[in-house]
Every structure is written in C-alpha cells, then in structure tokens.
Amino acid sequence: xxxxxxxxxxxxxxxxxxxxxxxxxxxxxxxxxxxxxxxxxxxxxxxxxxxxxxxxxxxxxxxxxxxxxxxxxxxxxxxxxxxxxxxxxxxxxxxxxxxxxxxxxxxxxxxxxxxxxxxxxxxxxxxxxxxxxxxxxxxxxxxxxxxxxxxxxxxxxxxxxxxxxxxxxxxxxxxxxxxxxxxxxxxxxxxxxxxxxxxxxxxxxxxxxxxxxxxxxxxxxxxxxxxxxxxxxxxxxxxxxxxxxxxxxxxxxxxx
Amino acid sequence: xxxxxxxxxxxxxxxxxxxxxxxxxxxxxxxxxxxxxxxxxxxxxxxxxxxxxxxxxxxxxxxxxxxxxxxxxxxxxxxxxxxxxxxxxxxxxxxxxxxxxxxxxxxxxxxxxxxxxxxxxxxxxxxxxxxxxxxxxxxxxxxxxxxxxxxxxxxxxxxxxxxxxxxxxxxxxxxxxxxxxxxxxxxxxxxxxxxxxxxxxxxxxxxxxxxxxxxxxxxx
Amino acid sequence: xxxxxxxxxxxxxxxxxxxxxxxxxxxxxxxxxxxxxxxxxxxxxxxxxxxxxxxxxxxxxxxxxxxxxxxxxxxxxxxxxxxxxxxxxxxxxxxxxxxxxxxxxxxxxxxxxxxxxxxxxxxxxxxxxxxxxxxxxxxxxxxxxxxxxxxxxxxxxxxxxxxxxxxxxxxxxxxxxxxxxxxxxxxxxxxxxxxxxxxxxxxxxxxxxxxxxxxxxxxxx
Numbered sequence: 001x002x003x004x005x006x007x008x009x010x011x012x013x014x015x016x017x018x019x020x021x022x023x024x025x026x027x028x029x030x031x032x033x034x035x036x037x038x039x040x041x042x043x044x045x046x047x048x049x050x051x052x053x054x055x056x057x058x059x060x061x062x063x064x065x066x067x068x069x070x071x072x073x074x075x076x077x078x079x080x081x082x083x084x085x086x087x088x089x090x091x092x093x094x095x096x097x098x099x100x101x102x103x104x105x106x107x108x109x110x111x112x113x114x115x116x117x118x119x120x121x122x123x124x125x126x127x128x129x130x131x132x133x134x135x136x137x138x139x140x141x142x143x144x145x146x147x148x149x150x151x152x153x154x155x156x157x158x159x160x161x162x163x164x165x166x167x168x169x170x171x172x173x174x175x176x177x178x179x180x181x182x183x184x185x186x187x188x189x190x191x192x193x194x195x196x197x198x199x200x201x202x203x204x205x206x207x208x209x210x211x212x213x214x215x216x217x218x219x220x221x222x223x224x225x226x227x228x229x230x231x232x233x234x235x236x237x238x239x240x241x242x243x244x245x246x247x248x249x250x251x252x253x254x255x256x
Numbered sequence: 257x258x259x260x261x262x263x264x265x266x267x268x269x270x271x272x273x274x275x276x277x278x279x280x281x282x283x284x285x286x287x288x289x290x291x292x293x294x295x296x297x298x299x300x301x302x303x304x305x306x307x308x309x310x311x312x313x314x315x316x317x318x319x320x321x322x323x324x325x326x327x328x329x330x331x332x333x334x335x336x337x338x339x340x341x342x343x344x345x346x347x348x349x350x351x352x353x354x355x356x357x358x359x360x361x362x363x364x365x366x367x368x369x370x371x372x373x374x375x376x377x378x379x380x381x382x383x384x385x386x387x388x389x390x391x392x393x394x395x396x397x398x399x400x401x402x403x404x405x406x407x408x409x410x411x412x413x414x415x416x417x418x419x420x421x422x423x424x425x426x427x428x429x430x431x432x433x434x435x436x437x438x439x440x441x442x443x444x445x446x447x448x449x450x451x452x453x454x455x456x457x458x459x460x461x462x463x464x465x466x467x468x469x470x471x472x473x474x475x476x
Numbered sequence: 477x478x479x480x481x482x483x484x485x486x487x488x489x490x491x492x493x494x495x496x497x498x499x500x501x502x503x504x505x506x507x508x509x510x511x512x513x514x515x516x517x518x519x520x521x522x523x524x525x526x527x528x529x530x531x532x533x534x535x536x537x538x539x540x541x542x543x544x545x546x547x548x549x550x551x552x553x554x555x556x557x558x559x560x561x562x563x564x565x566x567x568x569x570x571x572x573x574x575x576x577x578x579x580x581x582x583x584x585x586x587x588x589x590x591x592x593x594x595x596x597x598x599x600x601x602x603x604x605x606x607x608x609x610x611x612x613x614x615x616x617x618x619x620x621x622x623x624x625x626x627x628x629x630x631x632x633x634x635x636x637x638x639x640x641x642x643x644x645x646x647x648x649x650x651x652x653x654x655x656x657x658x659x660x661x662x663x664x665x666x667x668x669x670x671x672x673x674x675x676x677x678x679x680x681x682x683x684x685x686x687x688x689x690x691x692x693x694x695x696x697x
Contacts, residue, residue, distance in 0.1 A: 052382055054378050054382065083386055083387060087384050087385060087386045088384060090382055090383070091384025094383070095382035097375060097378065097382075099373070099375050101373070101379035102379070103380075104398065104474045105397055105398055105401060114380075114385070114393060115385065118389050118393065119383060119384040119389075147474060147475040149474055149475055149476025150475055160379075163383065164383065167383055167384065259559060318683075319676060321683075322633070322675070322679035322683060323637075323672050323675055324640040324651070325637070326640040326641060326651065327640060327668065327672050328672075330655070330668060331672065335664040335665040335669075336665075338665040339665060416543075417545070419548055420547060422644075423644060430548055430551070433548070434551060437551075437555055443555045447551070447552035447555065447556055450548060450552075451544040451549075451552065454543055454548060455540055455543030
C-alpha cells in the first residue's frame with residue numbers, strides 16, 4: 001500500500017580528501033517521519049543537504065519518487081543536470097534551516113510568496129492567499145506584513161517553515177531547526193512540526209532534540225562517521241540500543 | 257590687499273553657473289547610472305569562482321582605479337578618433353565617467369555582495385529559484401541596501417569628477433566658472449560662488465542618500 | 477612594425493621632456509603629500525581633541541574642501557592667490573591646492589583612526605597614571621597609526637592622480653609634457669597610452685605597497 005518516496009543508494013560525498021558520507025543507503029515511504037540523530041561530524045546534515053542538491057555528491061544515487069536527483073547517469077559516467085532541472089527538483093523538497101535564512105528585505109508574506117510567484121508562476125493575489133493560509137497555520141496570521149527583523153527567532157523559524165511548506169513539497173527536510181533558538185522558543189517550532197506530521201507530511205529531520213525525535217518519528221536513523229549505524233523504531237532504539245555507539249551517544253545526549 | 261568683494265558681476269552670470277551645474281548633474285546622473293549597471297555585472301564577476309570571468313573583471317578594476325581620470329578624458333576625446341571612434345564632447349565624457357564609475361562602484365558592490373550570508377542563497381535554491389532569479393530578487397536588492405552608506409561618498413566623488421569635463425570644453429559648472437572668471441575679473445567672487453554651488457550640491461546629495469538609506473533600510 | 481618603431485623613435489626624441497615631466501609629477505605629489513599630511517594630522521587632532529569652536533571651524537574647512545572638486549581648488553588657488561597679491565607660480569599654487577585637498581583627506585583618516593580606539597584604552601592609561609600627552613604618545617597614536625597607514629598610502633596614489641590637474645594651469649608635469657609631445661608628432665593614441673602606462677605603473681606600485689603595509693601593520697591576533 002505504501003509507496004516509496006525517497007531512495008538513497010550508496011551515497012558518497014567528500015570534501016577534498018575527507019570522506020563525510022561513506023555509502024549511505026536508506027529508503028523512505030510516503031508519509032514517514034524520520035529523525036536523523038548522531039554527533040556533529042557524523043554526516044547527518046550533509047546527507048540532508050545532498051537530497052536538496054545544496055551539496056554536490058561524488059557517488060551513489062538519490063531518487064525522489066523514482067526520479068534521479070542532481071545527476072544524469074549514463075553507464076558509469078554521470079553529468080550534473082542543468083541548473084533549471086535542479087531548481088525544479090529542489091522545489092519538490094522543502095527545507096528549513098538552522099539559521100532560518102529568511103530574506104530580510106521582504107515581509108513574512110513576501111518571503112512565502114517569492115517561490116510561489118517566481119517558481120510556480122502563481123498570480124500575486126493567489127500567492128498572497130496561500131501565504132496567509134500558511135501563516136495562519138503556523139500561528140502568525142497577524143505577522144504577515146512584519147519583516148524578519150521584527151520577529152522573534154521562533155516566529156522567524158515558523159515563517160521559514162511556512163515558506164517551505166507553501167511550495168507543497170513532496171518531502172520536507174528540517175536541518176536542526178531549533179538549534180539556534182533560545183530554549184523558551186523551541187516549543188512553538190516543534191509544535192508546528194508535530195502538526196505537519198499529523199497531517200501526513202513526509203519529513204526528514206536532523207535534530208538534537210531526542211525527546212522530540214522520540215515522540216514525533218516513525219523511524220530513527222543513527223549516523224556515525226558517515227554511515228548509518230543503526231535504525232529502527234524510536235521506542236526500541238532509545239530504550240534498547242543495539243550498538244555500543246548508539247548507547248554511548250544516548251548517554252552523552254540529554255534524553256529526558 | 258586692495259581688493260573689495262563685489263558679487264554683482266557674478267550674480268549677473270548666475271544663470272550661466274546654474275546651467276553649468278545642471279549639466280554637471282546630468283553628466284553625473286547618466287554616467288553613474290550606466291556605471292552602476294557596469295559595476296553590478298563586474299562585481300558579480302569579481303566574486304565568480306571561474307578565473308576566466310574573474311580575472312578580466314579584476315584587471316578592469318585595477319587598471320581604471322590606477323589611472324588619472326583626466327588622462328582617460330583626454331584619451332577618449334583626442335586619441336580615440338585616431339582609431340576611428342569619433343564621439344562628441346558630451347558622449348565621450350559620459351563614456352569615460354561611466355567606465356570610471358563602473359570600476360569604483362564594482363568595488364563597493366563587491367564588498368556588499370560578500371556581506372550577504374550564504375544561507376540566503378541556499379534558502380532561495382531550496383524553494384526552487386534559479387541562481388539568476390536569486391541574484392535578481394534576493395542578492396542584488398540586499399546588496400544595494402548594504403552598500404548605501406558607502407555608496408554616498410563614491411557618488412559624491414563621481415559627481416565632483418564631472419568638473420574634469422571642463423578640460424575638453426564641456427560647458428559644465430567649472431568651465432562656466434572659469435569663463436566668468438576670465439571675462440569679469442571678479443576672481444574671488446566667482447570661485448566662492450562656484451565652489452559654494454558644488455559644496456551645496458554635495459550636501460544635498462549626501463542628504464538624499466541618507467534619506468534613501470533610512471527609507472530602504474531593512475526594518476527591525 | 478613601422479608604427480612601433482617610429483613610436484619608440486619618438487619616445488627617444490622626447491625622452492628628456494618625459495623625464496622632466498615625470499620629475500615634476502613626482503615633486504608635486506611628494507610635496508603635496510608632505511605638506512598635506514602635516515596639515516591633515518593637525519586637522520584630525522583638532523577634530524578629535526579641539527574645543528567646540530575649533531571643531532566647528534575645522535569641520536567647516538574639511539566639509540568645504542571635500543565638497544569642492546580638486547580641479548576647482550586648483551583653478552581657484554591659481555587665480556585667487558595672484559589676485560590678492562600673493563605671487564605664486566602655477567607650480568606653487570597647484571601644490572598648495574593639492575596639499576589642502578590632501579589635508580582634508582588625511583584629517584578624516586586620522587580622525588577615524590583615533591575614534592576607532594575603544595574608550596577603555598584611555599581609561600586604562602589614566603588608571604596606570606599616564607598624563608594625557610603620554611597616553612597619546614604611547615597608547616593612542618601607535619594604535620591609530622596602524623589603523624590609518626594603509627589608507628594614507630592610498631592617499632598618495634590619489635595625489636599622483638590629482639597631480640595631472642596641474643596641467644590645466646600650465647604646470648609642465650607628465651600629462652602636459654605628453655600633450656606637448658603629441659602636438660609635435662600627432663601620435664595622440666600612442667602617447668596617451670604611454671602616459672597612462674606610466675601613471676598606472678606608479679599608482680599600481682603604490683597600491684601594492686599599501687597592501688604590504690596593511691599586512692605589516694596588522695596587529696597580531
């Protein structure tokens with residue numbers, strides 16, 4: 001019944017001589033919520049960024065709904081797809097960043113409308129309506145015409161999530177979206193993500209919030225030194241880790 | 257000193273001076289506009305990773321910035337015809353000042369581009385914008401806001417450079433002032449009024465830039 | 477080939493004129509930088525440490541100079557000084573104008589350098605019992621100097637470029653010499669190129685030197 005949404009095969013990525021991803025394999029069904037955990041430098045953020053082609057990768061395949069992401073393969077050789085093609089593929093996935101990355105010269109609504117108007121060629125008034133709908137969803141209907149500088153960190157991150165989700169992506173990527181926030185603002189952002197999960201949105205989250213990963217994910221992936229070290233159901237993984245490494249990692253990260 | 261100030265002759269020629277000032281402003285406006293377009297393209301070239309794009313841009317900026325503008329003005333007007341490029345006084349001066357401003361503005365813009373966080377480009381890419389769309393909708397407007405404070409002094413100095421047009425007899429403010437000086441012998445008065453007009457115009461330009469800065473600054 | 481040969485031939489014929497012009501250009505630049513910098517340091521110090529009246533007067537002076545094109549300063553200095561009975565030749569009048577121009581630039585650089593030093597430095601110096609003069613000499617000035625040396629070197633390049641303006645009042649510096657040479661042999665393209673090349677070499681060397689100074693004076697961090 002479930003359909004494969006994302007397929008990653010033998011993903012390799014290196015910076016110069018340093019290999020950060022050493023062959024990652026992973027399959028994701030539609031509607032799944034997967035948290036990727038692991039210490040810094042384990043390659044989890046890099047993997048997320050490869051899916052959106054914000055990082056080039058040197059080997060392996062990423063397929064989204066069966067479509068090859070980023071590169072044209074021809075036997076053993078491969079060629080980077082055209083900038084236009086890649087832009088279209090990027091619009092299939094939405095991404096929320098650690099640093100929000102809202103466009104500071106545009107209001108909350110304009111931030112959301114930009115992609116709708118320029119990429120989806122939506123008329124402005126229609127785009128405005130979509131923007132307002134999503135701002136309402138993240139609880140910021142009254143802030144539509146505020147600039148990012150006039151919003152708190154948590155509010156900015158909610159706008160950034162609305163900006164990504166408004167493009168109706170097939171898959172949402174969250175890259176440590178709460179790491180730059182003051183502790184008291186983390187909750188409101190996680191609440192929004194939980195709401196999206198409840199709607200059946202397919203999501204891939206890189207996070208340090210173990211409690212949240214435990215609650216929201218259908219599956220957890222533990223990465224270590226560029227490979228997937230352990231994966232499974234959060235209830236089993238957090239309570240009875242199979243590998244020494246995960247047990248070690250869980251001990252040092254605050255899970256309470 | 258035996259010299260009494262008498263502004264009567266200069267007041268009589270005030271129209272002439274003001275017409276000159278108008279021409280100075282016109283020259284500056286057109287040249288800076290063209291120069292800004294050149295400067296923007298060159299600034300993007302300067303931050304390009306590809307050496308074949310970057311090096312010619314860097315060479316252009318270095319060469320122009322190290323040449324006296326008067327040499328360029330004379331070259332364009334007196335030497336280019338030898339190569340078959342015959343331009344009128346105004347056209348040749350505007351061409352020179354545009355190319356000259358292009359180099360200076362490119363430097364200013366480059367600094368502005370470098371101050372834009374990489375994450376904004378990534379956010380643009382993530383919603384499916386092409387690199388060109390990102391440059392147009394996000395990077396360029398933000399860059400302009402960033403550079404407005406330093407743009408002010410560049411614009412003012414380029415406006416002052418229009419005085420060099422006097423060297424090829426373009427009837428702008430300095431040329432007119434010199435003419436009145438020679439005709440009326442009211443030397444001190446002429447130059448007081450002429451430089452007063454320059455100073456006043458520069459202050460107005462600076463004030464306008466400050467207003468633009470305030471109006472365009474990103475709200476916080 | 478013929479062209480190139482005749483060009484070098486003409487350069488050889490005009491070698492003395494070119495060298496003399498170059499000499500005058502360098503003298504103008506060096507003199508105006510020295511005089512302008514001395515004046516400029518005074519201007520900068522008055523802007524930072526002067527009382528209200530001094531600050532106001534000096535501020536008006538710098539704003540006025542900075543709002544006026546250098547060519548206007550040169551022309552005004554040349555015509556006005558002789559009118560009020562100060563008989564300077566075009567060379568002196570021109571150098572004076574450039575020095576005044578230079579002083580307003582250097583003044584701003586010095587002011588910026590001094591004001592960039594955190595207040596805590598003065599307070600720390602006071603706390604260990606230094607007088608104002610000692611504080612200035614041992615704490616403030618050395619820091620400000622590092623700040624503005626690179627910018628000051630670049631001012632030198634500005635002065636070399638501005639020296640060309642003296643050709644307008646008949647000082648036989650490099651550009652005027654070039655024009656004279658062209659009026660004899662009509663090789664305007666070649667000789668403007670040649671003059672441009674010489675200016676480029678001088679200014680580019682100054683620019684490189686400025687970068688070098690910038691590296692050298694950077695406070696180790």
